[in-house]
Amino acid sequence: MAEKRTEEKKAVLPAKSNFSEWYNELLQIAEIMDVRYPVKGLYVWFPFGFDVRKRTYAIIRELLDKDHKEALFPLLIPETEFMKEAEHIKGFENEVYWVTHGGKNELDVKLALRPTSETAIYPMYKVWVRSHADLPIKIYQIVNTFRYETKHTRPLIRLREITSFKEAHTVHATWDEAAEQVKEATRIYQEFYRRLAIPTIVSKRPEWDKFPGADYTMAVDTLMPDGKTLQIGTAHHLGNNFAKTFDIKYEDLKGEQQYAQQTCYGISERSIAALISIHGDDKGLVFPPEVAPIQLVVIPILFGKSDEITGACRDVADRLKAEGIRVELDESDERPGAKYYRWEMKGVPLRVEIGPRDLKNNAATIVRRDSGSKETVPLDNIVEEVKKRFEDIRKSMFEKAQRQLKERIFNCNTLDDVKNKIPDGIARIPWCGGRECGLAMEEAVGAGILGIPEGESGRGNGVCPMCNKETGNMAIMAKTY
């Protein structure tokens, strides 16, 4: 009977090996998202989840604010603007929600709920850009966007309302300068994900998979525990495609009118899906200290009445709070074990326990969420010991995640190899880069080509499995979300 109860309690959160169930249950139990909102594809941020979002987005803001300006454009886009760019329309027309009525009156010009904001922003850029001295413009906004997804929706990953779309839109004088900005964007995103201890792969998307209306698309991907990759950032070189349709021109040094060159790049709450999925375990969430809503919980170990222990705990909590650490002192009337499980579910990076044994030695027990390691430290040094561990935790979380990603990139030479490895992760295979070959490869293995990765992993010597030509390019293939 007692054993059975233990099993049932453990079964509250499904094992992470059952990723899909684990993910859905965790979002609910750990109070990230409430998935019970009665409209398909729309979900509710719990206050706790929203706190994680706030801290995560504070990082992206910090990184962008160095040389971008934050602005805010309207949610509604008139059909007349939305329909200007042919490629862009083709890419989004099946996913757009339309506002057709104001009260009982039908609108003369339908209004689109932005699926992305190019067509909301660029009519204004036409007005704002006059001279080369106005350039570059680097603006971002963090907004909700709407896409009528017909495939299966999934909280934080595939949504009909993306609640946390960070989109940047830049304007430059030259194509090369814009290309440099695209590189800069992927650098910013990698730094952002490094802070979240999430390893990434940057690659150039194949021609057939680029953003509608772009010259080319760079993408940032990561690997989820179930072996599928998740696109968690993109940067697009728009060339002067949109500048031509929206008539964005500047006067150059010689007094001639030139079309501007543009980029746009985005990140969404998929970043938080990755944060949760990559670090979480069978016990629940695991957060890097920087984004943890609660960074440390103090748990008194009481035997009968003990003002001494309570006092010591309060003192420690106060000292840590004074250092700006987000501390929770759990004096609730529960057994310590129950508290451990609860705070572990919430991903609190450090737990400090103080009981009679510790107090006798003027010490505290300090437990890491990521590794489970338990150590005794002197009470006098508690602040330094905690700070040191925060840095260790982020580092070792990143290293662990990097190791796990590396272990699941498989070098392949044949399409059969690829097919065998793809259920477990990412396949790396020579590819000539040609469209015909690429599409045939995707067809043959039933997975997508993410692209040719930046850096070493994108180079190698081999033959393209379709055309048998020698090539120095290595592509990566995977099942994608």
Next chain:
RNA sequence: GGGGCCGUAGGGUAGCUUGGUCCAUCCUUCAUGCUUGGGGUGCAUGAGACCUGAGUUCAAAUCUCAGCGGCCCCA
């Protein structure tokens, strides 16, 4: 886009095949009290549910249809 499975308290479930024995089972949760306290303490009392609509029937959680919602597989 095609196919399959499913919807019962806040969460997880039993009951549905063969309609009535169901003012609906069990676990968890929540509330109150006592007890307990270094990994989910125990006891007592109490609270809380058949997705929506239409239909069949003397009778629907159970059968039929539609809607809404969820999950899985294939393209």
